[in-house]
Amino acid sequence: MSIADVEILTPGQAPVRGSIGWDESGRITEISREVAGSPLLDGAGELIAVPGFIDIHTHGANGADLSQATLE
Numbered sequence: 383m384s385i386a387d388v389e390i391l392t393p394g395q396a397p398v399r400g401s402i403g404w405d406e407s408g409r410i411t412e413i414s415r416e417v418a419g420s421p422l423l424d425g426a427g428e429l430i431a432v433p434g435f436i437d438i439h440t441h442g443a444n445g446a447d448l449s450q451a452t453l454e
Contacts, residue, residue, distance in 0.1 A: 383403065383404055383421075383422045384401045384402060384403040384404070384412075384421045384422060385401060385402050385421060385422060385423045385424075385425060385429070385431065386401040386421035386423070386424050386425065387399065387400075387401065387421075387424055387425045387426055387427050388400070388401070388402065388425035388427075388429045388430065388431045389425075389427070389429070389430045389431070390402065390413055390430075390431045391430060391431065391432045391433070392413070392433065393433070398413075398415060399415070399427065400413060400414050400415040400416070401413075401414055401415075401416065401421065402431055
């Protein structure tokens, strides 16, 4: 699978426009200026891919609202 035509930011390198491919486990296997196969998503040059920015901020899950929680 791949995401095509995105601006790719990587540490210590200039941004490049290309595609990102990954395997069945979700691991990135390729960063390329070429698009291999049929992309899952076409960024149309409008999206930016940045590694490591994973938002784990949450106020709850599975019916729990932690913003209204007590210590108990």
